[in-house]
Amino acid sequence: MFSLEGITKSIDRWLNSTFHPTLALLLEFLIVGLCAITLFAVLGLVLVLMERKVSAYMQIRRGPNRVGPGGSLQTVADTIKLTMKEGLTPDGADKFLFNLAPFVVLTVAMLVLAPIAFAKGFQLWDINIGVLYISAVSSVSIIGILMAGWASNNKYSLLGAMRSGAQIVSYELSAGLSIISMVVLTGSLQISDIIASQQNGWWIFKGHIPAIIAFVIFIIAVTAETNRAPFDLAEAESELTAGFHTEYSGMKFALFFLAEYVNIFIVCAIGATLFFGGWMPLHIGNWTGFNHIMDYIPSSIWFLGKTFFLIFLIMWFRWTFPRLRIDQLLNLEWKYLFPISMFNLLLITVMAIMGWHF
Amino acid sequence: MFLKKYLSDIFSAVASLLKGMRMTGYYFTHRKEIITQNYPDNPELMKLPERFRGEVVMPHDENNEHACTGCTACELACPNATIKIITKFDISPDGKKKKALDTFIYHLELCTMCNLCVVACPTDAIKMAQNFEHSVFDRSKLTKKLNAPGSKIREGIE
CATH class of the missing domain: 1.20.5 (Single alpha-helices involved in coiled-coils or other helix-helix interfaces)
Incomplete structure (x- = not known):
């Protein structure tokens, strides 16, 4: 049966038998880095195309349909166009910070990739504080955004960056609380433990209604954290031209764009891991026959399927809901999501202590 | 509560x-x-909405006759001087002088497709066409003469 674990194991064995262990480790670092960069590029191409097609069909349009079969090469053409454009740095900008900011944002996205389990046994770094690591590192991206906004020497950029700061800081709370509620159920911060605990059913089914509420709050909060509509106040085309990346052009703009889409993938992967069991196939209690059939589908397909389902959900939000005003945004977080998630966390804790979940 | x-x-x-x-x-x-259509692929399959306004045209029947009396109601109705009507005087067989249309000048480059001229016309001499491929290399080509050469007003229209 096809499995990514087998491939990585055999590569590891071959490298260790051919080279000195230190050299083998360095070579593995190199391979992993290349894989991560390739994944980023492919994700950027696929997700942008998916977004454009989904938005088109939701708005009763056709979307890109000229380049390649059914428009499938449109994003490749766009990327080639962006690489050929001049990466302009404005005169009044802080040159160093201006050029550093896109890389900070992208590096953060790469760092968060580390503890995500893509398939059974296919994980870069299974640290024991995986979920904590993710929520800690992902909030660093706001520094990149603030850097971009400040260094651009542009009112729109600065306004967009400040809005984005207020938004990410407040929505991190409810995202964190809904992540914690899943950690309470699992009793571990380690990603592999969280997935293993969903062996007999995903948490969204096992955790009754509180788990569903936690999921809804999580998906709202991560939509806000990734600065997507209906929470895209940081960009707000109609008010701030393009927010914090107004002054960016060419490949530097492309890096911001790429980081946005990779961030969507990452938060959806985390959501899939916490609520839908990551790579764990759909298992129902003790139905061994059914569970065996489900095990025949490779775990990587389960993971990607769940992640892309969540990505589709977030895109569905974006192309349905109108943008919130800044006061409505903060109202929603501090008056609704935050108290509800606190109460929900309490409920889930009681549930976990009394053992009411399946 | x-x-x-x-x-x-x-x-x-x-x-x-x-x-x-x-x-x-x-x-x-x-x-x-x-609702969108693959535009340049299927020019003959295009389904434009009935009320789509592309340009002002003056329909002529098979005898090369139109319904314009040269009353200049459309010229007065036009908000941005798109229409200019030049009139002449026809001598009817019984020796009476009668005002008639000489040239109907239509500046497509100024037109906003507001439809006010078509509404103002008392004899339904002009209407909006569905044609929208107006791009040309020379701006003067956009100034059009709507009445066909040698055309005259249809009998019985006052």
């Missing part, structure tokens, strides 16, 4: 959001609802 309003607010908000998502979800799954 406060809690009741709080909770009902949340429920009505969620319900209305789901309503919106049902609409876009319906459009996403039903491709037949798509």
